[in-house]
Amino acid sequence: MARIIVVTSGKGGVGKTTTSAAIAMGLAKRGHKTAVIDFDVGLRNLDLIMGCERRVVYDFINVINGEANLNQALIRDKNCNLLYILPASQTRDKDALSIEGVGRVLEELAKDFKYIVCDSPAGIEKGAYLAMYYADDAFVVTNPEVSSVRDSDRMLGILASKSRRAELGMEPIKEFLLLTRYDPNRVESGEMLSLEDVQEILSLHLLGIIPESKSVLTASNAGIPVILDEKSDAGMAYADVVARYLGEKRPHRFIESKKGFLRKLFGGK
């Protein structure tokens, strides 16, 4: 039975695509056949983050419209042969997505894949709506910042009322929090919402904290999901997220600040 995961946030720029690429790679690396779909029609970027932008021939919309079959459109990842990418169309607009079309593609993928990761676009319009509609699990990506927390809360309302599971009165979508771009030093000095603050407001099951990290940009520059940078803090944090999602118990890391003695004394950055 395939599990459909939506990576969502409402707000843009919080790390949805970075997260989608990382967790899809993580799941595949752990032996689960995984597909990751870019729902950001017209502004596709997952292909760049996954480093397969030059191998895109057919896309999600082509498959929905029957202009290509799934096997033609799916791109096998160069780092992991259990991972496949279904890119968004760059030329069409989001109206090319339809609820029936998306449902058909997901149903076909579900026959062959263990996990299907849906990378949602920002906003709450059609692309975002269809990315979450069929989901079983939702990874809500949130920055410790007011507008991101507010948008996540709005997204939670939509997950609870507008999804297929909600409409059919099924067991609700399982919602998980991924707190990204976390800076323990700034939290300690009272400049940034803490994990506890965000948890108090959103009350979600915490899947992991991804620290603000230079390795995220380095990874996207190279088109390699950051989880493959196993020595980096963000890479390790994403590996923890995948392990926890698969049921392992792992203590949360990257919550404490790494200030040295002198920095502690003088409070510098």
Next chain:
Amino acid sequence: MSLLDYFRSSKSKTASIAKERLQILLAHERYYRNKPSYLPQLQEELLEVIRKYVNVDQDAISVKFEQDENQETLELNIVLPESQNSKSPLEI
């Protein structure tokens, strides 16, 4: 708390402000979630009508929208001022 923080004022401790603002805002937004979008305007207009006859505060009126499987209920509650200084007696 570092030495420098001690001399600095606490003006950079804005996280608590952020949290408080979010808690107030989200309580409000959650209340109106999945409720008809006309509710705030309805409340506003009802208040206007009532004020034609009685001096009531903004807080004196509450509009509650409840939804269960079988029915939707709109409950309107107006607290009239205790002293009889209204323009004319009103019975509801």
